[in-house]
Amino acid sequence: SGQMRSAALAIVRRLNDNGHQAYLVGGCVRDEMLGRPVKDYDIATSALPEQVQALFKRTVPTGLQHGTVTVVSDRVPYEVTTFRREGGYEAFRRPTEVEYIDSLQEDLQRRDFTMNAMALDAEGGLVDPFGGMADLRQGVLRCVGTAEERFREDALRMLRCLRFASEYTLRIEERTWEALRECIGLLQHIAMERCRAELERMLGGADPNRALALLADSGALRHTKAEVELAELDGIPAESWPGLLGIPSSDERLAYLYLRLGVDASGISEDMKRLTYSNAQRDAASRTGAAHEYLSGIAAGGPSEGEAKDAWIRASLRHGADALLRLRQLYALDGPRLLGRRDGEAAGDAPAEGPAFLEAWISQGEAWLEARPAGSLKELRLSGQELVGHLGEKPGPWTGQVLGRLLEETALGHLPNDRERLLEAAEQIYESLQKKG
Ligand code: ATP
Numbered sequence: 371s372g373q374m375r376s377a378a379l380a381i382v383r384r385l386n387d388n389g390h391q392a393y394l395v396g397g398c399v400r401d402e403m404l405g406r407p408v409k410d411y412d413i414a415t416s417a418l419p420e421q422v423q424a425l426f427k428r429t430v431p432t433g434l435q436h437g438t439v440t441v442v443s444d445r446v447p448y449e450v451t452t453f454r455r456e457g458g459y460e461a462f463r464r465p466t467e468v469e470y471i472d473s474l475q476e477d478l479q480r481r482d483f484t485m486n487a488m489a490l491d492a493e494g495g496l497v498d499p500f501g502g503m504a505d506l507r508q509g510v511l512r513c514v515g516t517a518e519e520r521f522r523e524d525a526l527r528m529l530r531c532l533r534f535a536s537e538y539t540l541r542i543e544e545r546t547w548e549a550l551r552e553c554i555g556l557l558q559h560i561a562m563e564r565c566r567a568e569l570e571r572m573l574g575g576a577d578p579n580r581a582l583a584l585l586a587d588s589g590a591l592r593h594t595k596a597e598v599e600l601a602e603l604d605g606i607p608a609e610s611w612p613g614l615l616g617i618p619s620s621d622e623r624l625a626y627l628y629l630r631l632g633v634d635a636s637g638i639s640e641d642m643k644r645l646t647y648s649n650a651q652r653d654a655a656s657r658t659g660a661a662h663e664y665l666s667g668i669a670a671g672g673p674s675e676g677e678a679k680d681a682w683i684r685a686s687l688r689h690g691a692d693a694l695l696r697l698r699q700l701y702a703l704d705g706p707r708l709l710g711r712r713d714g715e716a717a718g719d720a721p722a723e724g725p726a727f728l729e730a731w732i733s734q735g736e737a738w739l740e741a742r743p744a745g746s747l748k749e750l751r752l753s754g755q756e757l758v759g760h761l762g763e764k765p766g767p768w769t770g771q772v773l774g775r776l777l778e779e780t781a782l783g784h785l786p787n788d789r790e791r792l793l794e795a796a797e798q799i800y801e802s803l804q805k806k807g
């Protein structure tokens with residue numbers, strides 16, 4: 371980061387040496403002032419994009435329509451953006467047209483929050499016309515200018531507000547919060563992708579519990595373009611959420627929320643689709659949900675430890691070992707509550723301590739999966755071809771059925787993963803299928 375900083379300052383100086391104003395701006399200044407690691411250094415300048423392109427060897431026109439040229443130095447990208455004013459805002463979104471200006475102050479004025487509207491010059495001089503430093507010192511998040519106007523110009527700023535407040539442990543200034551409550555309905559004009567990106571960062575951030583409380587208090591999720599089931603989280607009192615930092619990633623925290631709300635596997639997948647999550651993310655979360663549905667049913671019967679283990683392994687074959695490993699983390703955090711609720715009911719108060727089968731899932735779930743003699747058809751020491759050849763029958767749906775049964779018996783430890791023994795067992799399974807048939 372020290373190297374990145376020097377490279378960014380070198381870009382600023384080169385612009386200065388050619389008669390242009392230039393500053394570090396936005397997030398990097400904020401994070402430096404807080405002593406937090408800086409993700410990327412952004413530069414604002416009075417130079418026009420074509421002037422920036424002419425001054426540096428390697429540039430990429432990443433956002434010419436809003437005045438941004440990316441300068442590449444040592445393979446690291448630096449966004450250099452011409453000072454600009456944002457003219458008319460369209461339908462509560464940021465404009466596509468911009469007007470170039472030569473005043474830093476005016477450029478800072480279009481920015482969302484005081485802490486994001488500071489600049490640093492090449493000598494380390496801070497430009498802070500809106501009191502961003504004072505707000506940071508007091509732990510206050512405040513809009514630049516009139517909050518209501520700023521949220522009406524661009525409704526996404528409200529989600530950014532919630533994200534920054536939770537990520538940086540800031541109190542939202544009173545009028546900023548009032549305006550947010552007032553304007554929250556305008557979120558319906560914002561593309562779901564952009565809302566989801568903010569949600570993802572809130573859940574994945576430093577204080578996901580605060581993010582949830584803010585989402586609930588603001589009602590933000592009730593006002594997105596698509597109606598989402600996740601909005602129901604405002605019905606759960608903030609105190610009853612466990613510490614979500616105990617779950618490692620944004621996606622897994624989200625899966626926990628769905629389980630807590632009692633949303634089933636297909637509901638999770640559909641809701642995440644509405645939220646524009648990727649297919650891979652939806653698939654992973656909904657398989658976690660499916661494994662949970664299955665294990666909830668088992669848990670309701672009060673299984674012995676042996677039954678609990680078999681169910682765990684069966685679930686891993688049906689829904690993927692990865693889903694079980696994720697579920698284990700959710701159970702470790704809040705298992706008694708997730709498994710304690712009755713069908714169709716959102717989880718309420720739960721006993722602090724779990725039953726023996728739950729303790730076994732949590733403490734042995736991973737080892738059981740590792741110890742499976744085979745976890746997939748690929749690991750089974752008998753192929754479909756060998757099976758068909760041995761029985762001398764035409765391949766058909768029975769092939770998959772027999773292999774599936776063999777895999778299950780092997781994974782459960784009822785059958786060794788040994789070709790001869792598998793063939794023997796296959797004959798019996800095939801016969802019983804024929805009889806049923
Ligand atoms: P991070 O990168 O950690 O999310 P950041 O502050 O750098 O934080 P970016 O989205 O990278 O956020 O934006 C860079 C800067 O551009 C911000 O600091 C802010 O000054 C300005 N900005 C970004 N989005 C908006 C917006 N919707 N309205 C007004 N200003 C914005």
Ligand code: MG
Pocket residue numbers: 397409410
């Ligand atoms: Mg940034």
